[in-house]
Amino acid sequence: MNVIDIQGATKVFNPGRSNQVEALAEIDLAVEHGEFITLIGPSGCGKSTLLRLIASLISPSTGSVQVNDKPAEQARLDRDYGMAFQTAGLFDWRTVTKNIELPLELMGWSKGDRRRRASEMLELVKLSEFAKHHPNELSGGMQQRVAIARALAFSPSLLLMDEPFGALDEMTREHMQDELLRIWKETGTTVVFVTHSIPEAVYLSTRVLVMSPRPGTIASNISVSLGDRSAATRDDPAFFKKVTEVRIALREVEE
Amino acid sequence: MNALKGFSAPVAAGVVLFGVWQGVLSLFNPEGFVLPAPSEIVGALIDNWDEVYHGARITGFVVVSGLVAGIILGIIAALLVTRFRTANETITPLAVAINAIPIIALAPIFNNWFGLTSPRSNQAIVVALVFFPIFINTTRGLTQVDRSQIELMESYAASRSRITREVRIPNAMPFFFTALKLATSLAVIAAIVAEYFGGRQDALGPMITQSAGLTRYDEAWAAVLAGTAIGAVLYFAVLVIERLAMPWHSLIRARIDEP
Ligand SMILES: Nc1ncnc2c1ncn2[C@@H]1O[C@H](COP(=O)(O)OP(=O)(O)OP(=O)(O)O)[C@@H](O)[C@H]1O
Ligand SMILES: [Mg+2]
Numbered sequence: 001m002n003v004i005d006i007q008g009a010t011k012v013f014n015p016g017r018s019n020q021v022e023a024l025a026e027i028d029l030a031v032e033h034g035e036f037i038t039l040i041g042p043s044g045c046g047k048s049t050l051l052r053l054i055a056s057l058i059s060p061s062t063g064s065v066q067v068n069d070k071p072a073e074q075a076r077l078d079r080d081y082g083m084a085f086q087t088a089g090l091f092d093w094r095t096v097t098k099n100i101e102l103p104l105e106l107m108g109w110s111k112g113d114r115r116r117r118a119s120e121m122l123e124l125v126k127l128s129e130f131a132k133h134h135p136n137e138l139s140g141g142m143q144q145r146v147a148i149a150r151a152l153a154f155s156p157s158l159l160l161m162d163e164p165f166g167a168l169d170e171m172t173r174e175h176m177q178d179e180l181l182r183i184w185k186e187t188g189t190t191v192v193f194v195t196h197s198i199p200e201a202v203y204l205s206t207r208v209l210v211m212s213p214r215p216g217t218i219a220s221n222i223s224v225s226l227g228d229r230s231a232a233t234r235d236d237p238a239f240f241k242k243v244t245e246v247r248i249a250l251r252e253v254e255e
Numbered sequence: 256m257n258a259l260k261g262f263s264a265p266v267a268a269g270v271v272l273f274g275v276w277q278g279v280l281s282l283f284n285p286e287g288f289v290l291p292a293p294s295e296i297v298g299a300l301i302d303n304w305d306e307v308y309h310g311a312r313i314t315g316f317v318v319v320s321g322l323v324a325g326i327i328l329g330i331i332a333a334l335l336v337t338r339f340r341t342a343n344e345t346i347t348p349l350a351v352a353i354n355a356i357p358i359i360a361l362a363p364i365f366n367n368w369f370g371l372t373s374p375r376s377n378q379a380i381v382v383a384l385v386f387f388p389i390f391i392n393t394t395r396g397l398t399q400v401d402r403s404q405i406e407l408m409e410s411y412a413a414s415r416s417r418i419t420r421e422v423r424i425p426n427a428m429p430f431f432f433t434a435l436k437l438a439t440s441l442a443v444i445a446a447i448v449a450e451y452f453g454g455r456q457d458a459l460g461p462m463i464t465q466s467a468g469l470t471r472y473d474e475a476w477a478a479v480l481a482g483t484a485i486g487a488v489l490y491f492a493v494l495v496i497e498r499l500a501m502p503w504h505s506l507i508r509a510r511i512d513e514p
Contacts, residue, residue: 055406055410057406076409076412079411079412082410083406086403087403089401089403089407091404091425092503093425093501102411102421103411106411106417134503136503160410
């Protein structure tokens, strides 16, 4: 069963007007259950647009987007996926716990269940001591971890992430990558992850999709099979080989 | 107690100001002509306490009722404008046009509409002056929301009204309170100036004009002092409500204020 099935999807913003943008051209993409897909490509090539299409935050100009064998719109209404963005997008007026509970509140979970799940998620991202803090008392990296905990709180079958680690320093970033992989393995979710970092893409994914700009298309599809990741993976020659392969593919689309 | 933090400095500044005022006058202008010393003003306030207190209650009622009505109308208009495109297209230009009118200049005309001794005209002036900053700022706060926060709520299939409640309204709170602090001082000024032209004759405004006309400046100043007290009490009340309504916000400020 495919978690994501995109057929001939295009996206044109402001059609017929002077500021018309052809953001995506004829995207075909099938993502299987349990895959970890990263989208990489030059700025403005349509990565966020593709992610928004999958999330049904925007609708395709032509073509179809199916998630979990139903139209993406229905998947959104069924709350089949969790999302995390480059900016943590936490609500300052809610405590850390309350931020994580937000999707659960919207889904009508009982107070006790929400509390229990929020504290589990906080343990997962190692922020239990900060449960009662407000987001503005946390560092950027900690906020991002809360955002990820929030995205995972209701165990969505699909996780959509748009440069979630973009604002983090290198050490925190690597730590978060390992956390994300651990969670991915533990929960068996499917992930679509947007990044600008080639090593990050290779380290995380089972498959890297390199996109080319104007209009956005998937230029190459690079499978990555490096086995279980660990600190040693980052020094593995096979890892570097993949990094080079993605870099060459990217260089081609940039020209 | 936390809500009181930060008020000691302005109080100290006030004490110093009045001390200097009193000192300079006693040195250079012992007759207290035109500008009476603080001690004389306080004396006039005590001598005319019943009258001034009564006037302050009349004016205070105009201020508070006008403020409340202006706030409610401003918030309703802001919510409508954010929610409905047609409301936006009709209310916003209208509000901008109304704001271009020097509203206080309408006081004599309003008196004509509502009756020369009716406080309604003064209330109307206060409402009109309060409405605009509340409307504009609240609208800004309701619409200038982080896009990813809205998308996040949409990704949870949250309804429009839920998004308004969970995201837009809390986001608008700091904008609203900024406008409210501006509006409280505007309301006091508007009420007293409007009273110069009409409304109840036992209010602070007429008390100021009549005392000044009879060269009883200490009494005029006593009435001004009462007006100042109304403004200060309201401003203080807004600060306290703000801190209670947005505990997270004072947290941000506390962090920024730290040296
Ligand atoms: N809401 C919108 N209205 C109009 N044009 C848009 C909109 N969103 C995106 N675009 C355009 O679509 C194109 C792709 O944008 P998109 O945000 O998907 O790029 P991206 O690959 O995510 O870039 P980046 O790496 O910088 O985040 C850009 O040319 C952009 O200007
Ligand atoms: Mg993007």
